[in-house]
Amino acid sequence: MTIAAKEPASVTAELIYFTPPADGSKPFTDINIDFSKEGEGRNWTKVPHDIQIENLRGKEGSVTLDHNGFQFFNGASKHTSFANDAEVKAEYYPESIELVKKITGASRIVPFDHTVRRHRPGEFDDGPERRQPVPYIHVDQTPSSAIRRVHMHTSKEDAPKLLEKRFQIINLWRPIGRPAYDWPLTLCDFTSINYKQDLVPMTLKYPDRDGETFGVSFNENHKWKYLRGMTTNEFVLIKCYDSQEDGKTALLTPHTAFNDPSTPPDALLRESVELRLLVFYD
Numbered sequence: 411m412t413i414a415a416k417e418p419a420s421v422t423a424e425l426i427y428f429t430p431p432a433d434g435s436k437p438f439t440d441i442n443i444d445f446s447k448e449g450e451g452r453n454w455t456k457v458p459h460d461i462q463i464e465n466l467r468g469k470e471g472s473v474t475l476d477h478n479g480f481q482f483f484n485g486a487s488k489h490t491s492f493a494n495d496a497e498v499k500a501e502y503y504p505e506s507i508e509l510v511k512k513i514t515g516a517s518r519i520v521p522f523d524h525t526v527r528r529h530r531p532g533e534f535d536d537g538p539e540r541r542q543p544v545p546y547i548h549v550d551q552t553p554s555s556a557i558r559r560v561h562m563h564t565s566k567e568d569a570p571k572l573l574e575k576r577f578q579i580i581n582l583w584r585p586i587g588r589p590a591y592d593w594p595l596t597l598c599d600f601t602s603i604n605y606k607q608d609l610v611p612m613t614l615k616y617p618d619r620d621g622e623t624f625g626v627s628f629n630e631n632h633k634w635k636y637l638r639g640m641t642t643n644e645f646v647l648i649k650c651y652d653s654q655e656d657g658k659t660a661l662l663t664p665h666t667a668f669n670d671p672s673t674p675p676d677a678l679l680r681e682s683v684e685l686r687l688l689v690f691y692d
């Protein structure tokens with residue numbers, strides 16, 4: 411069998427959309443939700459749909475950050491262990507700032523959070539030190555929580571000035587240690603989204619404060635894509651927010667992990683790291 415024959419042009423898999431609570435109350439999700447416990451840690455209803463997901467292997471360059479909301483790149487990180495938070499901050503944060511500055515032309519980048527995920531089949535708890543792939547469609551920030559992040563992670567003097575110019579939140583996502591065939595990440599093309607209809611603000615409950623994300627309602631127009639078997643020499647930039655609301659620029663990207671039916675039986679379990687960045691322009 412040739413490699414090409416093994417590489418599917420698309421796969422069909424179940425993705426979990428959402429529907430807000432019927433009583434009109436604001437949807438919420440607990441950051442430490444245990445998905446095996448129905449009715450705990452969230453007040454919204456899962457809406458599973460079988461979705462055709464395009465495999466961009468061989469056409470990695472067909473999507474861009476500003477048109478579709480996400481973009482794939484080549485390049486391994488120098489830091490590879492991701493075992494120790496202090497080391498990640500000391501080593502991976504600075505190299506990622508330089509990398510994303512080069513790609514975007516941004517003048518200042520402030521990393522504010524990273525998450526290492528390791529798939530543990532049969533286990534459903536998702537505590538802070540044991541995050542797993544996220545099995546439902548979401549957007550990490552809303553405009554109001556994005557702006558709040560700027561106030562949280564820059565000085566009182568800087569924040570108002572930074573907010574006068576273009577600013578984005580971008581996730582830098584990459585596999586750790588092995589190709590990510592198992593429970594890969596799929597992303598929704600921004601050009602296929604109806605922003606007003608499809609996105610519903612949702613409270614994300616941290617132990618000490620409330621954040622805000624978007625839940626995503628089903629829309630048959632949505633175009634879902636992924637890069638099958640992303641390697642440790644590849645990474646994806648995922649736009650979560652952009653202040654440049656000009657009607658052309660991609661503002662965000664819904665995404666979710668999914669159970670890929672084309673995963674080779676001997677594939678190692680997915681491990682990945684995502685770094686969240688405030689990205690400012692002059």
Ligand code: OGA
Pocket residue numbers: 527542543544545550581583595665666667682684
């Ligand atoms: C993210 C995200 C989920 C996953 O990077 O924001 O939602 O399963 N990741 O990697």
Ligand code: FE
Pocket residue numbers: 544548549550665
């Ligand atoms: Fe996310």
